[in-house]
Amino acid sequence: MIEGWRWYGAYDRISLNEIAQTGAAAIVTALHEIPYGEVWPRQAVAGTRDRIRSAGFDWTVVESLPVHEAIKRGEGDLAGLFANYRQSMANLAAEGIKVICYNFMPLLDWTRTDLAAPAARGGTCLRFSLTKMAAFEILMVKRKGAEADYPAETVAAARAWHEAATQEELDRLHTAIMAGLPGAFDRYGIAGLRDALARYDGIDRDTLRRNLKRFLEEVVPAAEDLGLRFAIHADDPPRDILGLPRIVCDGEDIGWILSANNSRANGLTLCAGSLGANPANDVPAIAARFADRIHFAHLRNVAKDPDGSFEEAAHLGGDTDMPALIAALLGEEARRREQGRADDSIVFRPDHGHELLDDGTRDTHPGYPLVGRLRGLAELRGVIVGLGHAAGPLFPAV
Known part of the structure; x- marks a missing residue:
């Protein structure tokens, strides 16, 4: 190899x-x-x-x-x-x-929701949280029908997370989800993402x-x-x-x-x-x-x-x-x-x-x-x- x-x-x-x-x-x-x-x-x-x-x-x-x-x-x-x-x-x-x-x-x-999640013995790692992804889709992007794509317990957890989140945490989630785009290309804002999804x-x-x-x-x-x-x-x-x-x-x-x-x-x-x-x-x-x-x-x-x-x-x-x-x-x-x-x-x-x-x-x-x-x-x-x-x-x- x-x-x-x-x-x-x-x-x-x-x-x-x-x-x-x-x-x-x-x-x-x-x-x-x-x-x-x-x-x-x-x-x-x-x-x-x-x-x-x-x-x-x-x-x-x-x-x-x-x-x-x-x-x-x-x-x-x-x-x-x-x-x-x-x-x-x-x-x-x-x-x-x-x-x-x-x-x-x-x-x-x-796609990840966290770019610097704590690793078990120090350092950080990439993480995908289903709860945060649901919060992003349902409550930030407000995608029609998104709730139906997640279990009820995940939707409830997403609402609780979103309600408690600071604006900095919401911005950090948005940044993390956009980070998978390569090179120097522009990342989507929420409105731009809605248009792209449409x-x-x-x-x-x-x-x-x-x-x-x-x-x-x-x-x-x-x-x-x-x-x-x-x-x-x-x-x-x-x-x-x-x-x-x-x-x-x-x-x-x-x-x-x-x-x-x-x-x-x-x-x-x-x-x-x-x-x-x-x-x-x-x-x-x-x-x-x-x-x-x-x-x-x-x-x-x-x-x-x-x-x-x-x-x-x-x-x-x-x-x-x-x-x-x-x-x-x-x-x-x-x-x-x-x-x-x-x-x-x-x-x-x-x-x-x-x-x-x-x-x-x-x-x-x-x-x-x-x-x-x-x-x-x-x-x-x-x-x-x-x-x-x-x-x-x-x-x-x-």
């Missing part, structure tokens, strides 16, 4: 020189400054690649090449957006990119699936021609929020997506944390089931509460059996080597670390501290090396 590290380029407070000290071999990044729907110029891709390469890293995975909201909504004449997307793909392939991670989450990417009126799960299938039909043939592999990221959290459907939440969803276009170029980013937040998911079993189509992996862990809330756990803590998951990925790499596949090594990265020690002084992207991810990478590296040592010739490349 190839150790990766997510880097936000010019927007990142962590330098490539600092990342080099973590031991990671690959950088996972994107051209975050380019608005959704515009072509990524080859010169800009090459400039980022050269900067990464000169620091001693490989750049083979882009995370992510964003899908425009109009494509997710299936809205209007999309020919120009699809053409731009394919041109960006061609420019990435020309500069050595092999894997494109993307998501099909409507409007928002990952554009998704009438789009249900089946409609979103049809729009994803159309997207795959437009881009997967080009990916095959270019030698690229697409890797869809699971929804985070794996549940409908803000009345928006989520269609990448479990094994059934993943199976549908991979069968919707049965090319090996149509694959999966195995995100242990996103899938692990769904109590119904056995993440190592999902990895084993779809191993042949896993092109990239996010390794992190979550601890779930009975009401559907969860928080980021230590990489070897939480509810997912991380050694079992890594063993499934190592086993898949061994099978690929036996088959002589060029994609026999899977890039992974530690994801959403705790803020530890002086991480809080750096003002990094939420969930992407230096020390917390360094701890996670070291723990994951230990598991990989240990499994390889125990298995002997089964994992000869470890």
Whole structure:
């Protein structure tokens, strides 16, 4: 397995020189400054690649090449957006990119209600509180019908929390929910969010699936021609929020997506944390089931509460059996080597670390501290090396 590290380029407070000290071999990044729907110029891709390469890293995975909201909504004449997307793909392939991670989450990417929840032994972590999410939807956004999407006890708890909350706490909740938007793009105010949600009126799960299938039909043939592999990221959290459907939440969803276009170029980013937040998911079993189509992996862990809330756990803590998951990925790499596949090594990265020690002084992207991810990478590296040592010739490349 190839150790990766997510880097936000010019927007990142962590330098490539600092990342080099973590031991990671690959950088996972994107051209975050380019608005959704515009072509990524080859010169800009090459400039980022050269900067990464000169620091001693490989750049083979882009995370992510964003899908425009109009494509997710299936809205209007999309020919120009699809053409731009394919041109960006061609420019990435020309500069050595092999894997494109993307998501099909409507409007928002990952969503949390707390960006600095206290962790058990010090430091802070990201947290998703179902009570606070209900308060945001029902009492702040005032989304019509939102109450029906939550259990009665959660609605009651949300009302109690909202009544007791200070304006600072309400503002902090709003900021946290907007934090999943990448790069330098504007965050929605409450009124702007209502307007954005209104554009998704009438789009249900089946409609979103049809729009994803159309997207795959437009881009997967080009990916095959270019030698690229697409890797869809699971929804985070794996549940409908803000009345928006989520269609990448479990094994059934993943199976549908991979069968919707049965090319090996149509694959999966195995995100242990996103899938692990769904109590119904056995993440190592999902990895084993779809191993042949896993092109990239996010390794992190979550601890779930009975009401559907969860928080980021230590990489070897939480509810997912991380050694079992890594063993499934190592086993898949061994099978690929036996088959002589060029994609026999899977890039992974530690994801959403705790803020530890002086991480809080750096003002990094939420969930992407230096020390917390360094701890996670070291723990994951230990598991990989240990499994390889125990298995002997089964994992000869470890």
